[in-house]
Amino acid sequence: MHDGSGLIAVQNLTKQFGSVAAVQNLSFTVSPGSVTGFLGPNGAGKTTTLRMLLGLVKPTSGIATINGRPFHQLGQPGRVVGAVLEAQGFHPARTARNHLRVYAAAIGVPDAQADQVLGLVGLASAADRNVGGFSLGMKQRLALATALLGDPQVLVLDEPANGLDPEGIAWLRTFLQSYARMGRTVLISSHLLAEVEQTVDQVVIISRGQTMFYGPLDQLRQSQRKRVLVQPSDVNSLATALRTAGVHVEQLPDGRLAVSGVDAKYVADTALQANVSIYGIQEEQVDLEQLFFQLTSGQYAGYAPAPYQQQQQQQGGWA
Amino acid sequence: MGNLVQAELRKTTTTGLWWGLLIPTAVLALGWGLATGLLGQFFVDLASSSDVDEVSDFLGVTPDQWKISLFGIARAINVSTIFPLIFGALAVSGEIQRRTITTTFLTAPSRMQAMLAKMLVYILWGAIYGLAIMAFIALGVVLTSNSGQLPDAGGWAMLTLVCVLSSILMTMFGVGVGALIPNVAGSVVILILYFLVIENVLHFVLAYLEVPSVIGFLPNGSINGLTGSVAVDLFLSTAGVVPPEIEDVLRAIAGASGALDWWWSGLVFVAWAGVVFAGGWAATQSKDIT
Numbered sequence: 279m280h281d282g283s284g285l286i287a288v289q290n291l292t293k294q295f296g297s298v299a300a301v302q303n304l305s306f307t308v309s310p311g312s313v314t315g316f317l318g319p320n321g322a323g324k325t326t327t328l329r330m331l332l333g334l335v336k337p338t339s340g341i342a343t344i345n346g347r348p349f350h351q352l353g354q355p356g357r358v359v360g361a362v363l364e365a366q367g368f369h370p371a372r373t374a375r376n377h378l379r380v381y382a383a384a385i386g387v388p389d390a391q392a393d394q395v396l397g398l399v400g401l402a403s404a405a406d407r408n409v410g411g412f413s414l415g416m417k418q419r420l421a422l423a424t425a426l427l428g429d430p431q432v433l434v435l436d437e438p439a440n441g442l443d444p445e446g447i448a449w450l451r452t453f454l455q456s457y458a459r460m461g462r463t464v465l466i467s468s469h470l471l472a473e474v475e476q477t478v479d480q481v482v483i484i485s486r487g488q489t490m491f492y493g494p495l496d497q498l499r500q501s502q503r504k505r506v507l508v509q510p511s512d513v514n515s516l517a518t519a520l521r522t523a524g525v526h527v528e529q530l531p532d533g534r535l536a537v538s539g540v541d542a543k544y545v546a547d548t549a550l551q552a553n554v555s556i557y558g559i560q561e562e563q564v565d566l567e568q569l570f571f572q573l574t575s576g577q578y579a580g581y582a583p584a585p586y587q588q589q590q591q592q593q594g595g596w597a
Numbered sequence: 598m599g600n601l602v603q604a605e606l607r608k609t610t611t612t613g614l615w616w617g618l619l620i621p622t623a624v625l626a627l628g629w630g631l632a633t634g635l636l637g638q639f640f641v642d643l644a645s646s647s648d649v650d651e652v653s654d655f656l657g658v659t660p661d662q663w664k665i666s667l668f669g670i671a672r673a674i675n676v677s678t679i680f681p682l683i684f685g686a687l688a689v690s691g692e693i694q695r696r697t698i699t700t701t702f703l704t705a706p707s708r709m710q711a712m713l714a715k716m717l718v719y720i721l722w723g724a725i726y727g728l729a730i731m732a733f734i735a736l737g738v739v740l741t742s743n744s745g746q747l748p749d750a751g752g753w754a755m756l757t758l759v760c761v762l763s764s765i766l767m768t769m770f771g772v773g774v775g776a777l778i779p780n781v782a783g784s785v786v787i788l789i790l791y792f793l794v795i796e797n798v799l800h801f802v803l804a805y806l807e808v809p810s811v812i813g814f815l816p817n818g819s820i821n822g823l824t825g826s827v828a829v830d831l832f833l834s835t836a837g838v839v840p841p842e843i844e845d846v847l848r849a850i851a852g853a854s855g856a857l858d859w860w861w862s863g864l865v866f867v868a869w870a871g872v873v874f875a876g877g878w879a880a881t882q883s884k885d886i887t
Contacts, residue, residue, distance in 0.1 A: 326887070332703060334886040356704040367696040369612055376611035384604035384704040424700060 280345035280352055284310030284431050284463040286331065291340035293326050293487075300326040302487040303340070308465050308480070310431070313458045315478035315495070316467040319574050323487040324467040325363075328436050332361050344432055356385030359432040360425030365417035365441060370410025374401055374420050377409060378427060385428040395423040400449075414441030422450075432463040439473055451477045471570040485574035498569065505562045506537040506545045511555035519552035520545070534558075601705055601714035609718060614687065619729060622680040626673055626730045630737020633669025637746055641665060664832050666738050666746045667756075668851045671828035673734045674760045675821050675852055678767040679792060681726040685719050685771025686784045689881065693779040699886055712776070712878050719768050727764030731757045752831045759827045762863060763820055770816070770870040776877025779884075792817050804854065813857045816869045822862030825853020 286308035293301040301323040308314045318324050329335040331342040333349030341348065344359050352358045368377055378392035396402050399419040404412070409420065418441050425433060433454070439447050454477055458464045468474045471481075481498060483491040491498060507530070510516040517535055520527045525544075528536040537545050542561050549556050609615055641663060689712075692698040705711035739747065748756060771788060778784040796817040803811050812818035828851045833844070848854055857865065 329885075329887065334699060334702060336883070336885060350707055353706060355706065359703075361703055363699055364696065367699045369608075369695050369697055371612045373611070376607070380604050380607045380611065381700055381704050383607055384601055384701070386600040428704075 280347040280358060282431070283345055284461070285346065286342075286344055286432065286434075286463060286465060287346075288327065288331065288342045289340055291327060291330060291342055292338045293323070293330060293335065294338045295326075299487055301330070301337075304484065304487065304489055305340075306482045306489060306492045308463055308482075310463040311458060311461050312479040313454050313464040313466060313477055314480040314482060315471070315474045316465055316482050316484070317471055317474070317570065317574075318467075318469065318484040318490075320469050322469075322484050322574065324469075324484065325436055327484075328361070328363065328434055328465075328467060332359070332363070332434065334363075354386065354428070356381070356428035356430070357387075358428075358430055359434060360428060360430035361433075362418070362421040362425050362435040362438050364436065365414055365421050368409040368412075368417065368420065371408055373406050373408055374412075374423075375405040377420065378423060381424055382427055387428060391427055391429075395426045398426060399423045415443060415446055418442055419446070430462075433457060433465070435464070435466045437467055437469070439468065447473070472567055475566060483570065483573050490573040499566065501569070504538070504541070506540065506542050507534050507560045507562055508537060508542075508545050508549070508556060509534050509558040510549055511557065515552050516545075516549050516554045519548050519554070523548065536562075598710060598714060601710055602717050604704070605714045605718040606721075609722060614684070614691075615722065618680050618684050619726065622677055622726060623729055623733045625680070626677040626733035627737045629669065629673030629676060630734040630739075631741050632737075633666055633673060633734075634738050634741025634746075637665040637669060637742060641743075641746065664746055664748055664752070664835055666742050667748055667752070667828040667832050668847075670734055670738060670748075670756055671821075671824040671851045671853070673737075674730060674756075674763055674824045677730040677734070678726075678764050678820070679789065681723050681764045682767040682771040682788055682792065683785055684722060684726065685768035686775035686788055687781060688715055688719055688772045688775055689877065690775035690779050690781045690784045694781045702886060708882050709878070712881060716769065716772060716874070719772050720765050723765035723768030724761050726768065727761035728757075730764060731760040734760075748831055755827055755831065756824075759824050759859060759863075763823050766823075766863070766866050766870055767820060770866070770873055773870060773873030773875075773877040776881050777873060779880070800854065809854050812854055813862060814865055816866065818854075819857075819862045819865035819869065821852045822857055823859050823866060825851035826857070826859040826862055829853060830859070 288304055288306050291301055291304045292299070304323070304327060316324055316328070326335060327342075330337045331344065331349065333355075344352065349355060349359070372380075374396060375392055378395065379389055382389055382392045393402070393405065396405050399422050401416065401419050401423065404416060409417065412420065418438060422435070422438065425435070435454075438450060442450060454464050454466065458479075466474060466478065475495070478495055480493065481491065481495050482489065508516070513529065513533065513535060517527045517529065520535075520537060525540055525548075526538045528538075530536050542559050546556060546559060689698075692701060701711055702708055705714075735753070771784075774788055775784045778787060796815055799815065800809075800812050800818065803809055813822050825848065829844070829847050832847060832851075845854070853862075
């Protein structure tokens, strides 16, 4: 049936919902043994991509495979891939244990497995309570327990940290890392890089349905550039002096200069030669979050609020 | 496949819906059973006291021996099976509404197999509802009827058979509609409106247009025909030679105007249930679960 490689492959995946292109020509692969973060702002197409991978949404074009096969050719999918897609897929009047026993039967694992995964996610004491009374965090844990029922090789999680308290997030991080270290594949989506930064080894960053970055997180870290922010007495003189030396300079709205590619010492020496005083200088480290914003900015960006001037205009009318 | 059937069975037994709908089913069946006996008794008393000799003559039996309860039982089955119909309608629409369909599809080898497993489990539930309906109707009828108006053992067996069959088929029809209209309120309201109002109006119109034979080919007409025709056949088997006009009247009383033979009616409804299920399956197969 499938090759047991634990490899997730997405090739030229496109999904069109009417006139809306949810996902456009997306390609990436996810290897076993590491946790891969699938990142992008809300509405970037993450959930649609994961649902296409899991055979729930039919791609307009392209293909997504797990272990070399599309989802519906996996045979016993529950034993190959476990998925946490939303914390809402429960009947409120069914107990946690009965919910798991239903799907344990479907996957074909013994009922004892239901109690085992309940213990694994820390819900053993709530096993006989109706899911309708669960908090969002408990539902997330139960969704994860459901995904783990078939002891799958591949784990796909869509925003699993939603509703989890800091303790729960820390627990999930440890759990996913140890799961990946057993040689399994973990793909986890999030709209916050900071949320998964300590969990993931690889990242796929998408925006507007397209891949913006795909590779190890370390590579992303190395790609970040330092900037020197300087407040000179004469902005134009310093900018000219730096540009003459072939350095990239950008004027910031607050009157400072942003100098890339060189360190603070170089900027200060140049200023001295150009007879410009320096009132303030600072080396800035662009953090991953800012890099993430740069990669994904634009979609659904709102305008800055307009200044409050309606009343003045009205007064003008009276004058 | 056995795994999926067990999963579907557990889905139905781990929530209270099955008994929540079984209670009103039992109450309705018992109520119709009691009313059948009381109305039948009233009718027989009326017939015995007035000059109905003519009718008695060609029915070949005296009014107190008319198996009048048969018609009430047929009607009671028709009305009570509206609950297994609703139970079936919630099978797929409920899962889509509660979003459990996602996990159902993630744990099944294919959507086709998930739907088939569901159908098998709901056939079983249809049979359970059918047996319960017959038991409560029988209880009501036996409590209020004279023994002369009751069917014989063979009659009871035949009625039980068509009751269970009717209940199973209605449940299957409901499963199909629930898959076709994946909205709990929408599918339930449409089914109740159609079976209790729309098609009855249609029957009236068709009878008025003097093409009553079309009725037997409509969904409610055919499922009514399944039970109604058996009731009429059983009634006539104890009566003498009956003129065709009177037979038509008896069919109307049994709720089987224009109906075909019982097994033909059953096959017609099987075809309807098959068409609806195929439609629901096709809709579910291609649906994007977002």
